[in-house]
Amino acid sequence: MQAAAGYITDVSYVPGFYPNMAPVLLRYVATLNRLTPPPADRFRYLELGCGLGRVFTTLAAADPRGEFVGVDVNPRHTDVADRDIAAGGLTNARAVTADFASLPDDLGTFSFIVLHGVYSWVAEEVRAQIRAVIQRHLAPGGLVLVSYNAMPGWAHLQPIRGILRQYAALRQGDSVQRIRDAVAYLLYIRDKQARYFTDNPRAAAYVDAIKSLDARYLAHEYLNDHWTSFYFADVATTMGRVGLDYVGSLPVHTNFWDLCVLPEFQELFRTTSNRLVSEAHKDFCANTAFRWDLYGRGLATLPTIEDRLARADDLCFGLGRPDVKLPHTANLGIVTSTTTGPLYEALLGLLRGGSRPLSAIVSDGALAGVAPGAIAQAVDAGVATGLFEVTSHPLPPSAPVPDGPLRVVLPFNREILSADILCGRPVALASTLTGTGTSIGDLDAAFIHELTSGGRPGLVERIDRRLAAAGRGIERDRQPVTVAAERTELLSQAADAVEATLVPQLLRQGILAAD
Ligand SMILES: C[S@@+](CC[C@H](N)C(=O)[O-])C[C@H]1O[C@@H](n2cnc3c(N)ncnc32)[C@H](O)[C@@H]1O
Structure with missing residues (x-):
């Protein structure tokens, strides 16, 4: 077995897309924590240990304003990323084959540096190299996202x-x-x-x-030589040595301690303003096993709602799902939260007309008399519970699906749909309106591919042939379906569901368009 400081290189990793790594969400978490995010236009984004590159290539397709660089020591990984970049026609992404100790001198600085699935799996000497990369290549006012296996959740595993x-x-x-x-x-x-x-x-x-x-x-x-799970405070301390301050975490609800721990544990959070203490307490109350932490260097504060509206108002807020209703219940792991009330009714009514920036929400006549701070708080809590979504651009309201042909707008998405046909894992499609990727099941992705490349006539038969060619069965109640008529009936139902729910969503996100 070859080794890169004890990291395995004889077997390629699996492709994956993680929405927590999108600039739009990183910028939102900074804003939520009253810090000024890096600008949304003309930013640079560096992914360390990018694996097969699906995160940074999908994000590059979703946001042409950014320049995206992925680094990995394994050339088999960067080759795959290079192939996706070329096939998808991306001019704002590139893969670099290098280890963290020998990055090219001319790499420049970045307002986002991200690493997922790396920090816990490498030697301490490699973690020191990662911190050195951050020290050298993070632009002032920049953000760093690091994920890692956390204690105490990993203790018994x-x-x-x-x-x-x-x-x-x-x-x-x-x-x-x-x-x-x-x-x-x-x-x-x-x-x-x-x-x-x-x-x-x-x-x-x-x-x-x-x-x-x-x-x-x-x-x-x-199977790597090194594998460490960390307490939050250990990571925060070492990141502090390279000038990074803790900003917040993902998923969004983890920034709200009342959405992470049960009421009986909440007293400490009310009485301490020390995040190092409260995050450690939170991890014990929730038995956290994995963390996505956001750090920043020299981020200006946004002490008031007026500051936020003046300096960080380019993100847009819309309905998480078009059919969302109140009361809205979200199971957040430890806490189940229920959202209801007149303020949320008004917000839902407003956002049914399409998503918009916070300034447009607080100044809308439908919310006259409600303090802007209270509206912002409700919007943020709504994002945390999945009632609302945050996007880089306004999304239009839901519209009926056109009868005529549909097309996949971005060449990158066309390429992914065709290359990943029935690949056995979710497929992420880039949206230039959301600024991120939307993951869909591989059968749904096959329907979208066939619908847009071959049209509606014979859709079910074409999918059935593809499933047969891939050796994939269909199940009903966990039993294989072998009768042809029953297969056709199930696939027709799946095709109807794609037309009724998925196609409108992808049209709204600008991933599909009428041809
Ligand atoms: C578990 S994979 C995660 C890949 C990707 N971030 C993801 O989540 O899909 C870790 C990646 O880090 C890369 N890696 C490990 N040590 C490295 C080093 N010293 N320099 C550069 N890349 C490294 C590996 O080749 C591998 O692709």
């Missing part, structure tokens, strides 16, 4: 990584073969009720989650 790695080291073959063998062993000792699993029922249940995951993902997750 840590031994699983230990046993997988130790067993895999005894096996032959590449990393995929060795992790498969190790998972089979893990299942065996769990099913034989090894004492560790009977003493730790949540670890026993976790084995079931592992067994159905892609072996390439598992190899990258568990």
Whole structure:
């Protein structure tokens, strides 16, 4: 096995898109925490350890105002990103094959530096290199997003990584073969009720989650030489040494402690303004196992709502779903939140007409008499609970689907739809209106591909042929459907659902257009 400071390189990773990494959301989290985000026009974005590149290439397609660079040590990964960049006709993205210690001298500075699935999986010397990259290449007023395995949530799962790695080291073959063998062993000792699993029922249940995951993902997750889960304070302290201050976290609801911990634990949050203390407390109350943290360097504060409206008003707010109704209930893991009341009724009514910036919301006659600060608070809480969404541009209201042909607007999306046909994992399509990607299931993506390339006649038959060619069955109530008429009926229902729900959404997001 080749190694890059102990990181596996013999097996390629799996492609994935993570909306938490979009500039639009990073800028929003800064604003929510009363800090001025980097400007939305002409920004530069650096992804460290970009893997196959689906995050930075999708975001580059979604936001032509930015220049996107992805770095990875594994040339097999950057080759895939290069291919997507060329096939998608992206002129604002490039992949760099390098390790973090030897980035090109002329890389310049960036207002966003992001890394997902990297910090916990590399040696401390590599983490030091990452911090050095941040110190050198983060522009003043810039943001850094770092995700990592967190304590205490990983405490009872840590031994699983230990046993997988130790067993895999005894096996032959590449990393995929060795992790498969190790998972089979893990299942065996769990099913034989090894004492560790009977003493730790949540670890026993976790084995079931592992067994159905892609072996390439598992190899990258568990077979590197280094693997560390961190307390929030450890990361905040080391980031502080390169001049970074904690800004907030993702998903959005994690910025609201009352949406993360039960009421009986909330007293400490009311009495401390020290984020290092309250985040640690939050992680214990929620047993956090993974964190997405946002840091910034030299971000100007936005102390009042007037400052926010004057200096950070380019984000737009709209309905999370066109059919959203009150009361709106969101299960946020630890807390289930219910939103209702006249202010939200008024906001819903207003946003049914299309999304808009906060300044247009607070000044709308429908909310006359409500303080701008209270409106902003309601909008932010609505984003946190999924009632509202935040986008880089205004989205139009929902409109009826045109009868005529439809097309996929961006060449990048056309390429992804065709290359990832029935790939067995979600497919992310870039939207220049939302400023991010929208992930859809691979069967839905196949419908969109066929609908836009071959039209509506014979759609179900074409999808059926594609499924057969890919060796993919159809299930009803978890049982395979083998009768042809029943398959056709199920696929027709799926096609109707795509036309009724997905197509209007993709039209609104500018991903599809009438031809
Ligand atoms: C678990 S993968 C995550 C990939 C991608 N960020 C994602 O979430 O899909 C970690 C990536 O970091 C890269 N990597 C590890 N050590 C590195 C180093 N020292 N320099 C550059 N890239 C590195 C690996 O090649 C791998 O692609």
